[in-house]
Amino acid sequence: MKKILIWLLVIVFTASLAVSWMGCKQKEEAVADSITIHWAQWAPADNLQALSDGFTEETGIDVIVEQTPWETFVQKYNVEMIAGSDAWDIIVADSQDVGNMAINGHFVELTDFVKEKGILDAFLPSAMYYYAEYPKGFERYWGVPVEGDALGWAYRKDLFEDPDNMAAFEAEYGYALDVPESWDMLKDIAEFFYDPDNEFYGVAVYGDNGYDSLAMFAEQTIRAYGGDLGNFETFEVDGYLNNEGAIAGVDYYRDLYQFVPPGFGDAFFVATNDAFISGIVPMATNYFAFLPALANPETNPFADVTGYFTCPPQVGVDGVERQSVALGGQAASVVSYISDEKKNAAFKWLEWFAEEETQAEWATMPGSFTCHEAVLNSDEFLSAAPYNPNMKESFTLFQDWWAVPQYDEMLRTFSEILGAYIISGEGTAEGALQEVTDIWTGIFEEDGYYDPDFDPNDF
Amino acid sequence: MNNNPRKKRAENMAYRSMKDTTLLRIFVLPVIILLIVMNVFPLFWSLVLSFSDYSAKKTTNWGVNPEMIGTENYSQILSDPKMWNRFITTAKFVLLSVGLQMILGFGIALLLHQVKFFGKGFLTTLLILPMTMSPVIVGIMWKLFYNPNYGMFNMLLGLGKIDWTTDPNFNLFGVVIADVWMWTPFVMLLSIAGLSAVPQYLYEAAEIDRASWWYKFSRITMPMVYPLLLVALIFRTMEAFKIFDVVMGITGRGTTAPQLLSMYLYNVGFVTWQTSYGSALGYIMLIMIIAITSIFIKYLNRAKQ
Numbered sequence: 220m221k222k223i224l225i226w227l228l229v230i231v232f233t234a235s236l237a238v239s240w241m242g243c244k245q246k247e248e249a250v251a252d253s254i255t256i257h258w259a260q261w262a263p264a265d266n267l268q269a270l271s272d273g274f275t276e277e278t279g280i281d282v283i284v285e286q287t288p289w290e291t292f293v294q295k296y297n298v299e300m301i302a303g304s305d306a307w308d309i310i311v312a313d314s315q316d317v318g319n320m321a322i323n324g325h326f327v328e329l330t331d332f333v334k335e336k337g338i339l340d341a342f343l344p345s346a347m348y349y350y351a352e353y354p355k356g357f358e359r360y361w362g363v364p365v366e367g368d369a370l371g372w373a374y375r376k377d378l379f380e381d382p383d384n385m386a387a388f389e390a391e392y393g394y395a396l397d398v399p400e401s402w403d404m405l406k407d408i409a410e411f412f413y414d415p416d417n418e419f420y421g422v423a424v425y426g427d428n429g430y431d432s433l434a435m436f437a438e439q440t441i442r443a444y445g446g447d448l449g450n451f452e453t454f455e456v457d458g459y460l461n462n463e464g465a466i467a468g469v470d471y472y473r474d475l476y477q478f479v480p481p482g483f484g485d486a487f488f489v490a491t492n493d494a495f496i497s498g499i500v501p502m503a504t505n506y507f508a509f510l511p512a513l514a515n516p517e518t519n520p521f522a523d524v525t526g527y528f529t530c531p532p533q534v535g536v537d538g539v540e541r542q543s544v545a546l547g548g549q550a551a552s553v554v555s556y557i558s559d560e561k562k563n564a565a566f567k568w569l570e571w572f573a574e575e576e577t578q579a580e581w582a583t584m585p586g587s588f589t590c591h592e593a594v595l596n597s598d599e600f601l602s603a604a605p606y607n608p609n610m611k612e613s614f615t616l617f618q619d620w621w622a623v624p625q626y627d628e629m630l631r632t633f634s635e636i637l638g639a640y641i642i643s644g645e646g647t648a649e650g651a652l653q654e655v656t657d658i659w660t661g662i663f664e665e666d667g668y669y670d671p672d673f674d675p676n677d678f
Numbered sequence: 679m680n681n682n683p684r685k686k687r688a689e690n691m692a693y694r695s696m697k698d699t700t701l702l703r704i705f706v707l708p709v710i711i712l713l714i715v716m717n718v719f720p721l722f723w724s725l726v727l728s729f730s731d732y733s734a735k736k737t738t739n740w741g742v743n744p745e746m747i748g749t750e751n752y753s754q755i756l757s758d759p760k761m762w763n764r765f766i767t768t769a770k771f772v773l774l775s776v777g778l779q780m781i782l783g784f785g786i787a788l789l790l791h792q793v794k795f796f797g798k799g800f801l802t803t804l805l806i807l808p809m810t811m812s813p814v815i816v817g818i819m820w821k822l823f824y825n826p827n828y829g830m831f832n833m834l835l836g837l838g839k840i841d842w843t844t845d846p847n848f849n850l851f852g853v854v855i856a857d858v859w860m861w862t863p864f865v866m867l868l869s870i871a872g873l874s875a876v877p878q879y880l881y882e883a884a885e886i887d888r889a890s891w892w893y894k895f896s897r898i899t900m901p902m903v904y905p906l907l908l909v910a911l912i913f914r915t916m917e918a919f920k921i922f923d924v925v926m927g928i929t930g931r932g933t934t935a936p937q938l939l940s941m942y943l944y945n946v947g948f949v950t951w952q953t954s955y956g957s958a959l960g961y962i963m964l965i966m967i968i969a970i971t972s973i974f975i976k977y978l979n980r981a982k983q
Contacts, residue, residue: 631945
């Protein structure tokens with residue numbers, strides 16, 4: 220009788236264990252039948268929607284890529300996250316926002332996920348650092364890079380290779396007209412072509428300072444001439460943003476801006492592409508993701524004679540040569556406020572998206588740039604578009620803006636104060652940079668970043 | 679189904695015994711609740727926030743975010759020289775834009791009222807079209823008109839390459855022109871209504887007395903139209919103070935846009951998420967608008983008397 224009782228107990232115990240394990244397993248594997256991804260309204264988002272059809276075929280999970288115009292994109296997802304909304308399961312957010320999203324608990328931490336799935340090893344370390352890591356240097360990850368992007372250049376080969384232009388340029392500047400090998404050379408070329416009487420201008424660069432366009436271009440010249448935005452690990456700004464190199468970089472931007480077409484005070488990606496397409500400038504800057512329009516003969520009459528180059532290096536005021544490219548692009552993160560079923564589906568999508576095969580397909584779509592190292596180095600990627608080799612080169616050079624939660628206030632002060640000097644000519648570069656340095660230092664001071672016991676990882 | 683006639687009668691009696699005022703309260707209650715939740719509470723809540731240091735972007739933690747800081751936001755706003763420049767720019771915009779709208783609107787109304795011609799009704803309808811458009815569309819449309827490279831505004835007026843959208847010397851005028859274009863018909867419409875209401879016999883009596891045109895205008899037309907013009911002035915002043923959409927469409931929100939208070943309020947409130955600071959600025963603007971419209975309303979009441 221006792222034996223039977225023991226056996227019965229063992230059976231009941233085993234059965235209950237099996238049932239609860241199955242229950243857990245079932246709960247763990249419960250996956251929603253659709254996910255919604257939020258991104259900005261542009262060609263790569265259309266590509267992502269088309270690409271995700273493959274995921275739907277494979278898993279049966281529907282993917283909706285909801286797009287918001289760039290003008291309100293960042294605000295929209297911030298408002299939704301403040302409200303704890305579950306409207307989207309994945310947000311492909313700007314790299315600067317990673318700190319804010321991590322600290323305020325809007326995004327799910329993906330450190331274990333990116334390690335387990337091999338994403339951390341497969342993707343470029345620089346991409347993981349800038350797009351997904353917060354705090355910087357602490358190896359905590361919050362996203363999977365979706366769109367790698369950087370500022371690059373398009374130029375008119377027919378004008379650069381024109382024998383008359385070449386001879387006139389060499390006579391005036393003492394060296395051959397060619398693809399710019401330094402920022403100084405780029406300015407000389409802009410000056411050379413600048414001919415407002417004939418409605419032809421020297422260069423198309425950003426003038427808009429409503430969001431980050433002017434700031435992103437400025438950070439390149441500041442760094443190239445020997446300055447910096449600060450130290451991302453110690454949060455020191457003084458000595459970086461207000462040094463001689465930074466002043467030279469901002470002065471350079473102001474000088475270069477004198478050669479843009481009229482009405483460029485609010486120029487962003489549309490305006491620089493438009494100026495190039497309408498044939499009023501010999502070269503224009505833009506994020507690589509916007510360059511497919513220039514490579515397409517249907518949208519650019521000069522597509523056949525359009526060449527591309529990477530942001531050039533520059534010997535700074537200290538005699539050291541530096542090359543810096545401003546980073547664009549975004550990473551995909553999972554929203555904290557969604558159900559477990561939705562999270563499971565979102566993780567499935569992330570895992571699928573990070574696969575080499577998916578990344579290879581992604582890289583062939585116009586304007587979509589992978590951060591997957593093997594795909595990026597493949598011949599297929601390098602030959603897929605004429606600007607892809609420059610994009611690949613830019614990946615080794617790009618640097619980002621501050622990604623701390625205070626970035627928006629820092630960005631606004633920077634854009635406002637430097638914009639007033641660069642675009643409107645108010646004050647001096649030195650004065651503007653000192654003002655920004657003081658404000659940024661004040662922001663960090665007020666939020667305790669300089670306290671001896673401050674730990675950026677404590678959240 | 680209730681077929682019991684007694685019960686039915688009792689129910690009817692209950693309805694009948696309900697007072698009109700009770701019924702009224704029942705119907706009004708949902709609206710009152712909605713107003714309190716959607717309007718009154720946010721208004722008072724933003725007033726409380728204006729005395730604190732709070733950012734909607736950060737996690738709410740009482741004592742830290744928000745932290746009550748008294749009148750610091752208000753004193754910071756009022757002691758900032760850049761902010762005073764914004765006040766001046768906004769005042770310039772309101773004066774220029776509303777002033778031109780009043781002059782042009784009333785002038786066009788006078789012309790339309792006095793001159794009789796074929797197709798007058800159709801022309802009036804055409805003239806009011808701008809105010810029926812979405813302000814954002816108007817902004818974007820004027821941005822294209824103003825483009826120094828291909829826009830038709832400079833081209834038609836032979837103004838060369840003037841940059842009406844981002845040049846600090848011209849951008850305020852660029853916005854004023856668009857706003858005047860859009861809202862002059864509103865003043866015109868109210869003026870036409872006022873002019874049509876002037877009794878014809880007053881003019882006939884003045885004609886008999888051989889009164890001059892100026893006498894008829896200053897003693898008959900203006901006093902009769904004055905209250906409606908004041909109404910137009912009140913509406914346009916209030917709207918001009920908080921203009922946002924047209925400016926956003928034309929110049930964007932960068933520093934090359936005219937530094938109007940409403941644009942700055944948007945930037946601090948929804949770009950950098952300085953919620954408390956933005957609330958304080960909102961209240962300062964509210965007080966300014968209330969003060970100015972109170973003066974106009976005082977004149978309006980006098981005109982009625």
